[in-house]
Amino acid sequence: MPRRWINCRVIVRVCGLLLLGAVFTVAAAWGPAVPFWLMDRDYRTPSIATNAEIRWWRATVSPAADHEPTYVWRLDHSLVGSDAVSMHWARESAWAAGYRCRFGLPLRSMGYDTWTVHPDASGSGWHLSWHWPFDVHRDGRVRTANLPLTPIWSGFAVDTLFFAALSALILTGWRRMIRRRRIKRGRCPACKYPIGTSPVCTECGEALTVQVST
Numbered sequence: 001m002p003r004r005w006i007n008c009r010v011i012v013r014v015c016g017l018l019l020l021g022a023v024f025t026v027a028a029a030w031g032p033a034v035p036f037w038l039m040d041r042d043y044r045t046p047s048i049a050t051n052a053e054i055r056w057w058r059a060t061v062s063p064a065a066d067h068e069p070t071y072v073w074r075l076d077h078s079l080v081g082s083d084a085v086s087m088h089w090a091r092e093s094a095w096a097a098g099y100r101c102r103f104g105l106p107l108r109s110m111g112y113d114t115w116t117v118h119p120d121a122s123g124s125g126w127h128l129s130w131h132w133p134f135d136v137h138r139d140g141r142v143r144t145a146n147l148p149l150t151p152i153w154s155g156f157a158v159d160t161l162f163f164a165a166l167s168a169l170i171l172t173g174w175r176r177m178i179r180r181r182r183i184k185r186g187r188c189p190a191c192k193y194p195i196g197t198s199p200v201c202t203e204c205g206e207a208l209t210v211q212v213s214t
């Protein structure tokens, strides 16, 4: 078997696992995001902003001003796989507010933000980060759920590797189980063809050392 062909197969397999890991990462972020947007969200628990949240506030909500958030609240009921914070600042008639929501498991991998500044030089109301809104009918009302589309690259990378490794484990286990079952039934573990006395499968050429020794 040419060596290059094996390397190619390994690369394809790793890429496939990483792609699967990325799909699961998105699913693990959107999974908590839907109930999060549909539940009643009360930000009434006073809290302290994390360094990442302060960095986000400075960069996004008030890049031109020197104001820091005066009030920081979190949800009364937190949801697994989500971090949400509400930050506010006010002085006389000026005020700013921001909601920063992060989703994903095991780490937060995708986010969605809303914020506003008054008086705002651009004159627009609430700013919305990249998101995918869709309406859901619930309890006779129409509610909008927002799926987060802004990746948090560090978390996305870790989650992708986590789910890729998990997929590899499950797929390896599954393949091992299938092979063992075929051997038990007197069939080639690779192609399911009935095994004779040959040490090599007459159909696909698979070495049958395991079968011969048992």
Ligand SMILES: [Zn+2]
Binding pocket: 188, 189, 190, 191, 192, 193, 201, 202, 203, 204, 205, 206
């Ligand atoms: Zn075979």
